[in-house]
Every structure is written in structure tokens, then in C-alpha cells.
Amino acid sequence: MxxxxxxxxxxxxxxxxxxxxxxxxxxxxxxxxxxxxxxxxxxxxxxxxxxxxxxxxxxxxxxxxxxxxxxxxxxxxxxxxxxxxxxxxxxxxxxxxxxxxxxxxxxxxxxxxxxDANDRRRRSSPHWISGPQLRIGAFGRTRVDSAEGPMSGKWIQQRPGEVLKYLVCERNRVVHAEEIAESLWPGAGRQGPGRVRHFIHGLREQLEPGRVKRAPSHFIVNVRGAYALDRRNVTIDADEFEAAVEKGLAHDERGENDQALASLDEALALLAGEFLADEPYAEWAYAERERLNGLAGKALRTVIRTRLDQADLPKAAERLEQLAELEPFDSDVQRRLLAVFVAQGRRTKAARRFAGFRMRMLREFGEEPEFSLSDL
Structure with missing residues (x-):
């Protein structure tokens, strides 16, 4: 025919x-x-x-x-x-x-x-317009978003989610299965690499439920038995934070105060909590968490210095409070914060803040603070 x-x-x-x-x-x-x-x-x-x-x-x-x-x-x-x-x-x-x-x-x-405009569906296959994209929020509790919206669920707190968080922590390198197993489950022995492969498979199923069997993942790459996030398709708020801090500090070195404040405020707005806050006791997350906390401290100190130079006490106090939460036992930070409160006439708040700091010092170190309210 x-x-x-x-x-x-x-x-x-x-x-x-x-x-x-x-x-x-x-x-x-x-x-x-x-x-x-x-x-x-x-x-x-x-x-x-x-x-x-x-x-x-x-x-x-x-x-x-x-x-x-x-x-x-x-x-x-x-x-x-x-x-x-x-x-x-x-x-x-x-x-x-x-x-x-x-x-x-x-x-x-x-x-x-x-x-029907009230239909919640937007398209029949995810990511097809802009290509596969994943955004991971690592500050605070871990959040995963695709082009379709949040990818929530219990899996984030289970083994596949734990593997994802480890790869986020080691996002700038390829990590062998043996190293992943030893970091997440010390003493797993010979069974460790097999467990890693099993949970990597489960992770890929969560991130790409429609992926064709045996098709390569857009988000988790395998390089000769080692794994890494595909940075072409995965963005992480920690990277955006680091880039904005570096940009702001560069502006500050050149004396470009307005640009420095804009970049550093943009960076600090990303801090929804500590890095991988839902893994507070994970030893493998400690070094990266401390590194990012150090960057946050640099950013905050730069903003505070500039705001004090501008005699902008309210904004200086706001960032000093943030720094005091980040470094709760730093006497110099606490003293500067209380001095700003006193300069603003907020003596009651200064007294309450000092009392809390004094109790922390006595509980953790058995020592009195290095200064008293009368010193201010």
C-alpha cells in the first residue's frame, strides 16, 4: 500500500x-x-x-x-x-x-x-528542556531539587542519602568505593565496596527514576570503580557560597566597599545552617565543615569591620550576632558584640548575652570570661 x-x-x-x-x-x-x-x-x-x-x-x-x-x-x-x-x-x-x-x-x-491549567503536571519527562540539572543545598538539613521541584523523602536520611552527602563533601575529587565504605562504615571489610555499589544504584534510582537500565547517570559518574558527582549537572550551595566569599574578599582588598558588601551579603544569605547539619557526628564531614566555617568567619569579620567603619551599628550588630553563634567561645567576638549593644543603649540585651556566655565558659572550661560587663 x-x-x-x-x-x-x-x-x-x-x-x-x-x-x-x-x-x-x-x-x-x-x-x-x-x-x-x-x-x-x-x-x-x-x-x-x-x-x-x-x-x-x-x-x-x-x-x-x-x-x-x-x-x-x-x-x-x-x-x-x-x-x-x-x-x-x-x-x-x-x-x-x-x-x-x-x-x-x-x-x-x-x-x-x-x-487543564490546574493540572499539577508540567511535562511528561523531567529535565528535557535545559538538560538534567540537580541542585543540592548542603547548608542546614540536606535538600535536593531537580527541575521538577524538591526531591524529598526518607531516602535522604538513609544509606543512599548518606552516600550522596559523602560525595557532596568530597565533591572536588573522584573517590574509590573502598574509601567511601571505610569512611561511612568502618570495618566493613571486603563487603564494603559491594555495599557502596548497591547504595549508589539506589541513589541513582532516587535521583533519576526514569533512567533507562544501564544507561549512564547524569549526576553520579563511575570512573573505574570510583565515584563522583558530575559537576556539569550538579550545583551545590556550598560552591556558590565559596565563590561569593572569594569575590567579596577580592573587592575588599581593592577597597571596593560597596561591591565587597554586596558579594559577602550574598554569600552569607546562603548559610541556612552548618554544612551537612543533619550529619553532626560524621567524622568525614568535619574537615569540610570547619573549612567552610572558617570562610564564613572571614566573610563576617570583613562585613563587621566595614559596617563599624561606616558607623552602621544595627547591621554590625546583626553580623556580630551571627559570628558569635559561629564562634561561641571566642571572647573577643563576644566582647565586641556586647560593646555594640552598649553603644546602642541595649544594656539589658548586653547583660543577658554576657550571662549566657559566662555560663557556657564555666560549663565547658570551668573558667570565668576574660572580661566583665564593667569593662565595657
Missing amino acids: GPPSSKLAAEVVEGLPYGIVIVDAEGTVRGSNGAADAWLPQLAQDPLSCADLFSCRDPGGPCESGCLAQRAAATGKPLPEIRIDTAQTGDVSALWVTAAPLREEGRAVLHLRLG
Whole structure:
């Protein structure tokens, strides 16, 4: 049986209960069927671009990363279905759209079916527009987000999550299975590497539930029996914090106070808690936690110095309180904080803060503080 005639093909397309829109290489709409015309009245305009039809480039929209038709033409294969909310006030609140390439170079066909703007689903396959991306929040309790939203669950506190946190801690190198096993489960012996492989598999299942069996992971790479996070697809707030601190300190060295404060405030805003706070007793996290705490201390001291130079006591006090929490037994930090409180006339708060500091020193070291309130 040969291909249908052009007339028959046109009748079939026109009679489909689904919308069909043809787009050329420049993104201009070249044709549509009756269903599409009924759902999208703006198709009556000529000329009309695909971007105008679906607001492809609008910030925050499902297609802000690129035009559906052009992406389909470039990849040479159909894209997963995506829901696009329409601007219509009638019965059509949303459409499910699939883009596929046509034989003619650069052209694509858009297949439309009715949707519901209240549908919580956004697309049928995760990460397909911008590529697989994972964001890990390591300050405070560990948080994992994909392009679809938070990837929460008990697994983060179980073995697969523990392996992920270890890889976050060792994010700048490739770690052998034996080292992972010895760090997480000392004394595991010969069974250690096998346990690591088992939990790496479980971790990949959590991060990429739709991954084809035996297909390489976009997030956890295997290099000859060693593992690492794929930094091309995984971003971590600790890295952003470190970069912003380094940028701020560089501005400070050049005397660029406004830029330094902006960068350092940006960095400090990322501190939702201590690094991997949900692993407080993990020895393998201690060194990295202390290193990042040291960076936070540098950032805070720089901001405090600048704010005091500017006689901005409220903002200096805010950062001094943050530094005092970070370094609770540092007498110099506590003394400077109390001095600012006194200078602000906040004597009651100064007295309460000193009493708390004195009790901590006596409990932990059996010593009185090196200064008294009268010294201030």
C-alpha cells in the first residue's frame, strides 16, 4: 500500500480531534488544522511566530530556555509532551504540546491536545528542556531539587542519602568505593565496596527514576570503580557560597566597599545552617565543615569591620550576632558584640548575652570570661 494522496492526507489532518501546527526554520507558523484554529484564535493572524503563539521566551514560562519547534528540529527527534497554559478566557485554559521534526530541514510539527491549567503536571519527562540539572543545598538539613521541584523523602536520611552527602563533601575529587565504605562504615571489610555499589544504584534510582537500565547517570559518574558527582549537572550551595566569599574578599582588598558588601551579603544569605547539619557526628564531614566555617568567619569579620567603619551599628550588630553563634567561645567576638549593644543603649540585651556566655565558659572550661560587663 502506497502513501495516501495529498487530498486524503489533508482530509485526515483536518479531521483529527487534535490540533496540528506547522512551523518553519525561522519559527513562523506555516499552517494549522481546524482543531488548532478553534483552540488558538490568534492563528488567524498572518504572519505569526511560534514564540508569539506560546510565549516561548517569557521569563518563568515552560519554554523560556528555547523554542519548542526549533529544539525539535535541532535534535531530530520528538520532544516529550509539555503543558502550556494559554491566555484564552474560554474553555481552553491549557494545551499539551508535543514538537517533532519534519523531513524538510528546520521545519517542525506541533501536536496539541486539550489540557487543564490546574493540572499539577508540567511535562511528561523531567529535565528535557535545559538538560538534567540537580541542585543540592548542603547548608542546614540536606535538600535536593531537580527541575521538577524538591526531591524529598526518607531516602535522604538513609544509606543512599548518606552516600550522596559523602560525595557532596568530597565533591572536588573522584573517590574509590573502598574509601567511601571505610569512611561511612568502618570495618566493613571486603563487603564494603559491594555495599557502596548497591547504595549508589539506589541513589541513582532516587535521583533519576526514569533512567533507562544501564544507561549512564547524569549526576553520579563511575570512573573505574570510583565515584563522583558530575559537576556539569550538579550545583551545590556550598560552591556558590565559596565563590561569593572569594569575590567579596577580592573587592575588599581593592577597597571596593560597596561591591565587597554586596558579594559577602550574598554569600552569607546562603548559610541556612552548618554544612551537612543533619550529619553532626560524621567524622568525614568535619574537615569540610570547619573549612567552610572558617570562610564564613572571614566573610563576617570583613562585613563587621566595614559596617563599624561606616558607623552602621544595627547591621554590625546583626553580623556580630551571627559570628558569635559561629564562634561561641571566642571572647573577643563576644566582647565586641556586647560593646555594640552598649553603644546602642541595649544594656539589658548586653547583660543577658554576657550571662549566657559566662555560663557556657564555666560549663565547658570551668573558667570565668576574660572580661566583665564593667569593662565595657
